[in-house]
Amino acid sequence: MASCSDNLVKGILILILIPFLAHAAEDGKANYQMFCGACHGNDGVGAKNNPNPPLAKSEWLLGSPDRAISAVLVGLTGPIEVRGRAYNLAMPPQGAVLSDEKLASILTYVRRSWGNKQKAVKPERVAKVRAALKGREKYFTAEELRKTYPIPFPKRWPRLKNLISSVYHGKWEYMPDFSDMTPHATEEEPRGLVDVAHAERQKEFAIVWEGEIHTNREGDYQALLDASDGARLFVNGQLIVEVKGVGPRGSERARRTRFRMLKGLNQFRLEYFNNQGTPGLTVYFQGPTGSAYLSESHLEVKESAPRIPLVPEKGSAILYRNFIEGAHPRAIGVGYDGGVNQAFSIGHLGMDLIWQGSFIDGGKHWSNRGKGFQKPSGTDVIRLLNQPAYAVLPDAASPWPDRGKTGLNENYLGYSLDENGLPTFRYELQGVKIREHSSFSKKEGKRCLIRKLTFTGETPPHLYLALATKPKISQGVEGEFLLDDKVSLTVEGASAEIRNGNLIAPVTSSSLIITYTWP
Amino acid sequence: MKLFITLTLTAAFAHAQYYQTEAIPLPKGEIIEVGSIALLPDQKIAISGRRGSIWIGSGCYDADLSKVTWTRFAQGLHEPFGMHWKDGSLYVQQRSEYTRITDKNGDGRADDFQNICDDWGVSGNYHEYSFGSSPDRNGDVWMVTCLTGSSGSGADWRGWGIRMTQDGVMHPEIPGVRSPGGIGFNREGDVFYTDNQGPWNGSSSLKWLQVGGFMGSPAGNVSAKKFNLPAPPNPQNKSRITIEREKDPRITPPAVVFPHGRVGQSPTAVITDVSEGKFGPFSGQVLVGEQTHSQVQRVDLEKVNGLYQGAVFQFINGYSSGVVPMQMAPDGTLFVGGTNRGWGSRGTQPFALERTRWNGEVPFEIKTMRVTPTGFQLTFTQPVDMESASKVSSYQMKAWTYIYQKTYGSPEVDQVTPKVTAVHVGADRLGVKLTVEGWVKGHVHHLKAVGLKSAKGKSLWHSDAYYTLNEIPSE
Numbered sequence: 002m003a004s005c006s007d008n009l010v011k012g013i014l015i016l017i018l019i020p021f022l023a024h025a026a027e028d029g030k031a032n033y034q035m036f037c038g039a040c041h042g043n044d045g046v047g048a049k050n051n052p053n054p055p056l057a058k059s060e061w062l063l064g065s066p067d068r069a070i071s072a073v074l075v076g077l078t079g080p081i082e083v084r085g086r087a088y089n090l091a092m093p094p095q096g097a098v099l100s101d102e103k104l105a106s107i108l109t110y111v112r113r114s115w116g117n118k119q120k121a122v123k124p125e126r127v128a129k130v131r132a133a134l135k136g137r138e139k140y141f142t143a144e145e146l147r148k149t150y151p152i153p154f155p156k157r158w159p160r161l162k163n164l165i166s167s168v169y170h171g172k173w174e175y176m177p178d179f180s181d182m183t184p185h186a187t188e189e190e191p192r193g194l195v196d197v198a199h200a201e202r203q204k205e206f207a208i209v210w211e212g213e214i215h216t217n218r219e220g221d222y223q224a225l226l227d228a229s230d231g232a233r234l235f236v237n238g239q240l241i242v243e244v245k246g247v248g249p250r251g252s253e254r255a256r257r258t259r260f261r262m263l264k265g266l267n268q269f270r271l272e273y274f275n276n277q278g279t280p281g282l283t284v285y286f287q288g289p290t291g292s293a294y295l296s297e298s299h300l301e302v303k304e305s306a307p308r309i310p311l312v313p314e315k316g317s318a319i320l321y322r323n324f325i326e327g328a329h330p331r332a333i334g335v336g337y338d339g340g341v342n343q344a345f346s347i348g349h350l351g352m353d354l355i356w357q358g359s360f361i362d363g364g365k366h367w368s369n370r371g372k373g374f375q376k377p378s379g380t381d382v383i384r385l386l387n388q389p390a391y392a393v394l395p396d397a398a399s400p401w402p403d404r405g406k407t408g409l410n411e412n413y414l415g416y417s418l419d420e421n422g423l424p425t426f427r428y429e430l431q432g433v434k435i436r437e438h439s440s441f442s443k444k445e446g447k448r449c450l451i452r453k454l455t456f457t458g459e460t461p462p463h464l465y466l467a468l469a470t471k472p473k474i475s476q477g478v479e480g481e482f483l484l485d486d487k488v489s490l491t492v493e494g495a496s497a498e499i500r501n502g503n504l505i506a507p508v509t510s511s512s513l514i515i516t517y518t519w520p
Numbered sequence: 521m522k523l524f525i526t527l528t529l530t531a532a533f534a535h536a537q538y539y540q541t542e543a544i545p546l547p548k549g550e551i552i553e554v555g556s557i558a559l560l561p562d563q564k565i566a567i568s569g570r571r572g573s574i575w576i577g578s579g580c581y582d583a584d585l586s587k588v589t590w591t592r593f594a595q596g597l598h599e600p601f602g603m604h605w606k607d608g609s610l611y612v613q614q615r616s617e618y619t620r621i622t623d624k625n626g627d628g629r630a631d632d633f634q635n636i637c638d639d640w641g642v643s644g645n646y647h648e649y650s651f652g653s654s655p656d657r658n659g660d661v662w663m664v665t666c667l668t669g670s671s672g673s674g675a676d677w678r679g680w681g682i683r684m685t686q687d688g689v690m691h692p693e694i695p696g697v698r699s700p701g702g703i704g705f706n707r708e709g710d711v712f713y714t715d716n717q718g719p720w721n722g723s724s725s726l727k728w729l730q731v732g733g734f735m736g737s738p739a740g741n742v743s744a745k746k747f748n749l750p751a752p753p754n755p756q757n758k759s760r761i762t763i764e765r766e767k768d769p770r771i772t773p774p775a776v777v778f779p780h781g782r783v784g785q786s787p788t789a790v791i792t793d794v795s796e797g798k799f800g801p802f803s804g805q806v807l808v809g810e811q812t813h814s815q816v817q818r819v820d821l822e823k824v825n826g827l828y829q830g831a832v833f834q835f836i837n838g839y840s841s842g843v844v845p846m847q848m849a850p851d852g853t854l855f856v857g858g859t860n861r862g863w864g865s866r867g868t869q870p871f872a873l874e875r876t877r878w879n880g881e882v883p884f885e886i887k888t889m890r891v892t893p894t895g896f897q898l899t900f901t902q903p904v905d906m907e908s909a910s911k912v913s914s915y916q917m918k919a920w921t922y923i924y925q926k927t928y929g930s931p932e933v934d935q936v937t938p939k940v941t942a943v944h945v946g947a948d949r950l951g952v953k954l955t956v957e958g959w960v961k962g963h964v965h966h967l968k969a970v971g972l973k974s975a976k977g978k979s980l981w982h983s984d985a986y987y988t989l990n991e992i993p994s995e
Contacts, residue, residue, distance in 0.1 A: 163781070165928045168669075186647070186669030187719055187928045191812070191864035211928070320596025322572060322614070330644040331616050333596065347617075347638070367551075367571050370862030371599075372646040415619070415634040 029110030032103050036095065037111075045115035053090060054083035057115035060152050060292075066122045068150035069108055070130040072141055073099070081143035085225035085285020085294065087251035091140065101127040154293065159222075159262075159286050161193040161269060161295050164212035172205045173274050174247050176231050179209055195271055196297035197280040201372060207274035214286075214295075219264040222288040227255035228273060229281045235270040236260060250281040262288070269295075306364035310378065313338040313360065317422035323366045326374040327384045328353035333416075334377075335424060336360025339441030341450040341519070342379060347413045348404075350428050350435075351390025351467065355488065356382040357448050357519045381519055383484050384471045391430055391508075393463050401467055401503050409461075433458040447518050454513040468497060468515065469504040489518045538800065538883045538981070539836050541856075544580050544873045547590040553871040554857025556603040557847040558610060565847075566610055567873060570859055572597040574610065574621070574630070580875065581853055594621055594630040601845070602652025602663070602703070613652025613663060616642040618684055639690040640682065641675025643668055648678060653703045653711065659686050662729065664700040664713045667739050671698075671719045676747075679740025681713070681729040695744060695752040696720075696735030696772075701811060702845070703729070704790035706821055707804045710828070714787035714808060717780050720755070722922020722930030723964075724787050725774030725988075726808060726819060728828040733772035736761070736924075760934075761924045762962030773990045775828035776819050777922070777964045780929065783817055783832050783986060784810035786863065789846040798852025800878040801887060801901045807835065809856070811842035814867035816856065816876075820888045825991040831889035831967075834982050841865055841872040853877055883981040884974040889967065893993050895940070895956035896967070903949035905973040914971035915940040915954055919963040919989075936960055949975060964988050 034043055037056075041047060045057030056062065061083060062069060074096035080089045099107070101124040108127075112119035167184035171177065190199065190210070200206040214236065216222075226234050226242045229250040233243045242258040273282055284295040313319040313336050321334035328334075329348030336342045342360050346353035358379025365375045376382075388401055393408035402408070414427040414434075425438040434457040442449045454466075472485040482490045482497065482504055490497075494513040495506040506513070546552050552569035560566055563581045568574045573595040579588040593610070602613030609622040610630070617638040621630045640663075642648050649666040656662065663682045668674030681694030698721055703713040711729040715721055720737040727735055734753045741752045753768040765771045778787055788809035797803050806819040818835040821828055841858025842865030848854050858865070858872035888899045908914050917938040922930035942955035959965060965987045972980055 167928060183926070184671055184719075187671045188669075189717075322596050322598040324644045324646075330642045331638070347635075363571065366646075368861070370646050371570075374644055413635050413638065415632070417624075417633070418631040 028103075029106035029108075030114075032099075032107045033110050036099065036103075037107065040092075045111070045117075052088070054081060054086075054088045056111050056117070058117065059083050060154065061146075062112055062117055062119055064119075064153040065150050066108055066112065066119070066126060067130050068146055068152075069111075070104065070122070070127050071134060071149070072146060073104060073108075074127075074131055075134055075137050076140035077143070077146070078140040079142045079144075082283060082285075082294070084292075085283055085287075086227055086255055087281065087283055089251060094140070096131065096134075101125075101131065154291075159214050159216045159288060159291075159293055159295075161195070162213045162215055164190040164193050164195070164210055164269075166190050166195070166199040167209045167211075168200045169207040169209070170202075170205065171207065172276060173207065173231075174276060175245070176233055176243075176272055176274060177207060179207070179272065184209075192297075193295075194297045195273075195282060195284060195295060197273070197275065197282050198297065200275075200280070203280060204275055204277050206280075207272070209273075210269070210271045212269045214262065214267045214269045216262050216264060216267065216288060216290075218289050219262065220289040221259055222262050222286055223257060223259050225255060225257045225283065225285040225287075227251065227281075227283040229278060230276050231274050232282060232284075233272040234284065235268075235272075236262060237268050238270075247276050249278065250283065255283075306362070306368050309363035309367055311336060311360050311363050314422070318424065319360060320424065321361050321363070323371075324374040325354065325361070326376045327382065333424075333426075334361050335439070337423070337439070337441040337450070339443065339448065340379070341441050341448050341517075342377060343439060343450060344377075345424075345426055345437075346386060346390075349386045349388065349390050350411055350413060350430075351386050352452070353386050354382060354384055355450055355517055356380065381487050383469075383488050383517075385469045385484070386467060386471060388467065388470045390467050392465055392467070393461055394465050395463065397465070397498065397500050397505065397507070400501055401470060401505070409464075429458075430464070431461050433460050433464075442516075444518065447520065449519070450517040452515040452517070454515070456508065456511050456513075460508050464508040465505045466495075466508050466513070467503055467505050468492070470502075474499050474502070474504045484517075487520060489520075491516045491518075538879060538881050539876050540879055541836070541839065541874050541876045542585060543840065544577070544585055544855075544875055545588050546871075546873055547575065547592075550575075550590075551871065552873070553859035553861055554845060554873055555599065555601045555859065556613070556845045557855050557857050557873075558603040558605045559847055559849055559855075560605045565855060566593065566603060566605065567845075567857060568597065568600040568603050568612065569871075570599050570861065572599065574600075574603070574612070576628075580855070581849070581851065591628050593623070593628070594633075599649070601649060602661075604654040604661075606655065611636070611652075611661070613650055613661075615648060615650050616640075618652060618661065618663065618688075635688075636686075637684045637688040637690050640665055640677040640680075640692075643674035645669050645674055647699075648675065649700070651700045651703045651713065653705070655686075656705065656711065657709045660684060662703055662711050664697050664703050664729070665740075666699050667697070667737070671739060673740045673742050677740070677743050679737060680743065681711070681735065692743065692747075692749075693731050694729055694733055694735060695740050696733075696737050697740065698735070698737040701786060701788035702790050702809060704806075705792060706806050706828075707792050712775065712790045712806065712828075714790060715774070716786055717929045719926050719928055720924065722777075722924065723780040724778045724785060726776045726778070726787065726790065726806070726832070728772060728775045730772050732770060734768070734770045735772060736774075755924060758923055758925045760921060760962065762921070764924055773827065773829075773962070774988060775821060775990075776830050776832050777986065777988045778808075778817065778832050779932070779964055779966070779986055782966075782984075783834060784813045784815055786811035786813075786842070787817070788844045791846050791848055794848055794850060795852035796850075798850075798878065799848065799854060801882055801885075807846065807848070807854070808832070809843035809846050811844055811860070811863060812865055813837075814839040814841065814843055814858070814865050816843060816846070816854070820890075822890050824891060824993050827990050829891070829988050829990040831886075831985045831987040833886065833985055836876060838867070839872070839874060840867040840869040842867060884976075884978045885981050886967075886969065886985055889985045889987050891987070891989065891991075891993060892953065893995055895954040895959075896965075896987065897951060897953050898967075898969075899951040900974070902978070903975040904945065904952065905975050905977065906945060906949065908971050908973040909945045909949070909952055910943050911971065912940045912943055914969055915943065916968040916970070917956065917959075917965060918968075919960055919965045921960070921963045934960070934963070936963070938965065959989060959992075961989055961992055 076094035344354035842860035
């Protein structure tokens with residue numbers, strides 16, 4: 002008797018619940034097909050080569066539903082990679098159209114259909130995200146979404162290990178034969194991701210990556226390869242899939258293939274080249290226990306440099322010795338409190354650059370491997386020298402010589418810091434000792450850099466100093482010169498003149514004062 | 521399950537049983553990716569950061585490390601890797617300059633930066649690192665310059681071992697360097713540096729920077745041509761170093777190969793244990809830093825037929841960042857600097873300064889592994905158990921070499937399985953003599969002594985040794 006009534010109660014409960022559940026599921030499917038199916042396909046994939054990303058088995062649906070809720074409510078734009086393919090479209094915001102209940106039903110349906118096995122979404126959850134995004138008009142980018150709601154990729158996906166990149170320079174329309182080529186650079190890539198940025202250039206290069214793919218199960222795997230321009234994937238020495246020739250990524254050029262991998266270690270080799278245009282590469286593996294991108298998507302936080310502005314202390318100067326854009330590789334940047342800056346060139350024994358405003362940002366060299374030359378941070382950058390600062394000339398009209406042909410034995414001695422921390426650079430030329438001290442000043446509200454040169458010893462005859470060999474130089478009034486139509490320059494202690502497009506001054510006195518004034 | 525947990529804990533804390541590593545606090549808010557360490561008078565130390573600053577610390581030897589203080593000595597330097605103190609100045613190896621840095625007015629901050637030598641080239645490639653040594657017995661310092669982009673030579677003297685005299689004269693002595701991680705001296709005062717796996721380096725190794733030698737990579741040979749020096753060796757691609765050595769004896773084989781992945785994968789600092797026993801039973805041996813695996817390895821060197829060779833053992837694990845510079849103070853304190861920016865490391869901290877000290881307990885270890893005309897001689901830190909030590913099965917051996925090639929790295933090739941056919945245990949039980957059949961000149965010989973027990977029944981702390989057999993003595 003007792004069991005009978007229990008069953009009856011259960012039966013009633015089921016009867017009450019069935020229409021509720023059925024209604025919820027029905028609603029989600031119908032709503033999806035109405036609002037979403039046109040682009041994403043009623044099967045979550047759509048037509049072959051659908052320009053819109055699939056939702057079936059999309060990694061963007063893993064974990065927190067807030068990622069998808071946010072994208073649907075305020076829209077999503079720009080490049081995105083889904084299941085190994087690159088897309089670049091905009092999804093307009095649907096927040097105004099879809100109520101909390103409707104969107105919850107759609108996302109519940111999407112997250113539990115076509116192989117997706119995520120938790121249902123409640124209207125309250127949508128309401129919460131909607132409240133948090135209130136007033137936002139800006140679409141999300143994939144990058145921001147992923148940063149805010151990291152995708153919880155399962156851990157056991159195949160991983161690349163012991164990855165090595167070899168970069169080649171050249172222009173190709175088809176994959177070159179690498180066997181007789183010498184790489185421009187070869188590097189270990191500890192992140193275990195292939196990345197076109199390893200080339201450090203935008204065009205006319207090729208990269209070969211070699212490493213190991215580690216799997217946890219023998220079985221059939223699928224690889225998707227998409228590249229601009231060409232790419233060729235080898236696993237265990239076999240060519241698996243190839244994107245041939247020249248063309249963009251994210252198109253019908255993408256190739257998918259099925260192949261077998263062993264448990265544990267498999268040899269990986271990927272060849273890639275880019276002729277012109279934006280380089281790009283997607284390598285995506287799917288296997289019995291999961292899937293993984295083996296390529297850097299460039300949607301996540303890129304290897305973009307953090308901002309580390311370097312600022313001199315009050316009344317002092319700050320030094321930065323590294324590779325500065327526009328200066329000789331052997332240069333020391335000096336930022337003076339007051340907002341004037343220079344790059345003193347040990348290679349040229351003079352000033353390579355001057356600029357005003359902020360000094361320099363350490364972020365480029367102080368993050369990751371610190372590749373490249375860093376631009377000065379400020380404005381009105383004048384590149385003064387691209388040749389040695391001193392030379393012995395038969396006469397003022399002679400052409401300015403290149404490095405090693407100045408007729409001088411040049412020797413950089415070092416620098417000392419004065420009581421305020423301002424450097425005095427020291428060098429010698431043919432027995433003449435030169436001290437060079439610069440400082441900030443302000444004249445009539447304008448920023449100036451005052452450079453004092455002191456010569457000790459007997460200067461060789463016909464010794465000239467080049468003040469500028471690079472910028473546009475024009476003669477102003479009262480001995481003033483104008484550099485790149487921006488910065489004025491005056492010299493005390495010598496009469497400077499424009500010769501062969503350079504601004505030069507004979508060195509005959511024991512001191513020179515050069516004043517650079519910004520407008 | 522309980523047993524399993526116990527074992528795990530034992531493994532994790534095994535080194536703490538013999539060696540204790542402590543973090544030395546760095547100045548708050550500062551990012552000092554330690555690239556070099558120098559020992560100063562009055563128990564001070566100086567560290568340089570990759571961002572170009574130098575800091576001087578007091579209290580780094582004290583029991584209470586929370587009271588360590590730091591002052592910034594200098595800034596604005598170009599990624600120094602190498603620094604020592606001499607006659608009141610710090611001598612600093614910058615990328616493009618060897619510099620004497622002095623605090624002339626005595627306010628605790630450097631005010632004079634004298635260029636001693638800057639005669640080698642930089643093109644602006646980030647890979648053009650320069651690693652500098654302390655002075656050798658003549659007062660000269662040695663520098664190894666990394667290649668441009670790790671495989672080319674985009675400026676003068678990239679990929680060379682260079683000697684600089686105190687008055688700043690540069691002597692490029694030894695070509696063939698690829699991608700160094702540190703430079704130092706063994707007990708005898710000979711110069712060694714670490715070179716990393718890559719082109720012409722099948723695996724990473726410790727190399728003897730032998731004057732008249734050639735370190736393996738022909739990429740830097742262009743400088744010899746430009747400056748009219750005799751042409752360095754030009755080895756054949758996809759060969760073996762033993763074969764190429766016979767064609768051109770200037771080719772110096774690595775003294776000790778560190779098999780890639782088995783014993784680290786990015787060796788760095790080279791120092792000698794100068795503690796005379798205060799750092800445990802390995803006084804006089806060479807210690808090598810390991811960036812990627814955050815370790816310190818131990819090396820036992822010997823000279824056979826005029827060439828260095830020897831064995832590498834894993835030693836101390838678990839540093840909190842990638843180990844780059846090291847210094848050992850005479851009191852047996854090992855200072856270890858860490859950075860992993862751009863490179864990654866097992867230790868998860870982006871940068872660190874740590875010190876390691878021996879706690880007085882002697883681990884049961886293979887202390888030395890030396891070659892004999894017929895096999896190897898091992899010595900131990902503690903007497904061995906007669907029964908396990910006399911069994912040939914306690915000593916398993918495998919050997920292999922690497923392809924000597926211009927492409928990156930090499931698999932382990934030409935594998936053989938040498939056999940230990942006889943064991944003779946010394947009367948003091950502190951050594952055994954192994955007779956080995958089937959060994960191969962030029963190969964790395966991996967000895968696994970798993971069954972071996974000490975007289976007190978302990979297993980070896982580290983049962984693996986990797987001996988590079990460049991030469992076999994005739995008697």
